[in-house]
Amino acid sequence: MDPIDMMVTDINCEDLGLSRLCLMENAGKCLSDEIATISTFTFSKPVKIAIFTGSGGNAGDGFVAARHLLNRGFEVEIFMLTSPKDIKSIDAQINFEILENMVPCISRLKIIELNDSSDIDNIELVKSDSFSEYIIVDGILGTGIKGDLRKKVKKSIEVINNSNALKISIDVPSGMNPLTGKINDIAVKPEYTITFHKVKTGVKKASLNNESSVGGLVICDIGIPIEAEIFVGNGDLIRLKNRDDVSHKGNNGRILIVGGNKDYHGAPTIAGLSAMSSGADLVYIATPESTSLAIKQKSPDLIVKGLNNCNGSKNYLNLDNLDEIMTIIDKNNIDAILIGPGSGLNEETGKLFNILVKKIDIPIVLDADALKLVNPLLIKDKDNLIVTPHLKELKIFFNDYVDDYIDDLNNLSNISNFDKDFDKFNEKLSVLQSITRNINGTVVLKGKYDLIFNGINFRVNRTGNSGMTVGGTGDSLAGIATSLLSQGLNSYDAGALATYLNGKAGDFAKEQYGNGFLASHLSEFLGILMENIY
């Protein structure tokens, strides 16, 4: 499991009512059980436990384990590389305070603060080389490591590695990149790594390349249900990069929306406003000249390009607009494009869309009318692509592929209502994945529960409400998805987060405006949601 997916899952547990503090308690308890078992198998006489801690959740696991190990009769010494006030993880802080509150301390616990690198040399047991009587627990760094190792951390890792104690790393050997398994400078070389829920991708890679860099791998279940991985939640927001303080206009996403016709100016407008409110810096709309004025009047924030060759009887997008659209993309360094909202189903519009899709290699969202006009064979190999159909549109879009599955597909009426019957759901999901496996991109199937999937994985979004059947909420979703693609998310993550944000904005809109809220209200609430980053 990638470290980012683990962090997202940890946060999303909260949506199910499972607190992160509880997860840490489970992790620390499992850790102490494993340490006790390893100690029994390895040593003939009781050993002491030395826990080295940093400032994050990894240290928190160590603090919890200390409490449980004391109860098992072990003597525990905690060597803190961070002063208590600098502990960054709230849950680690809480667990440290429990230990600190044990005054007068009747248990065999010592807490030693290592204020600078020289303190490490002065640790009594390092000097006396009595580490052989110890198990060292490495709770310095876990999945939250960033950049070069700080001096004190590096020094401690050297001391730990030079000792002849048995070493156990918590979750990830400190110093190892949890995603790649690479060690830039130095990392703890443990006899065991005890990890939680699932092995982190880098630890797995390192273990396959060189087992001794990780030691024996123990995976502990800490009670995270599969739903916490599958349901999209607030945690998914951490996939977005923090905005750089020195970034300037356009650095955080430039998108182009190609859509609208003489009857539909609202669809591209709503998509554009939701795209801006979900973080894109610049939103361009390419639309027939006759439609452009209405969009311009609706919002001063959108950059609206009225396309000339739609004049006269051609109040819809057509092949004559291709060059102008390509110029907008190139000149403005467009990062992602949304094709389809309000375009209508004219055959000439279809020709334009198909050639456009073939020519461009930036991330694409196909929505609404584009799903009836674009040939899925053209997008087969594009992985940075999202299609956002409801079930009827899905059947139309994948029509060419469904021969083998036509009966199954016709039975797929209620997939998004999620029958309680898990086998039935799985059966339906596997039919969907068989069909959509013909494209490399992501399918966002809209419904009561949105289903986001590709040929291998799937997520479920539960936000939103019955008020969202109002026209335009799908345009808003497509705008958000395009905005997230322009901000660097891949199609799977962008599709998932877009459904969550759109539905959550709908829930806020319902609170504010009642059941009669409008799709154009959604953008009002997106900004607040985007701020809600853990």
Ligand SMILES: NC(=O)C1=CN([C@@H]2O[C@H](COP(=O)(O)OP(=O)(O)OC[C@H]3O[C@@H](n4cnc5c(N)ncnc54)[C@H](O)[C@@H]3O)[C@@H](O)[C@H]2O)[C@@H](O)CC1
């Ligand atoms: N509820 C949760 O969030 C859970 C977290 N878990 C534990 O928490 C860990 C993740 O916690 P965090 O995200 O706080 O990450 P870490 O525990 O890896 O700590 C990150 C902190 O270390 C410091 N740091 C980062 N890079 C550094 C460097 N190069 N040199 C020196 N110091 C550096 C920074 O202060 C940063 O805030 C997991 O690996 C796991 O052990 C588990 O308890 C399971 C539940």
Ligand SMILES: [K+]
């Ligand atoms: K560690």
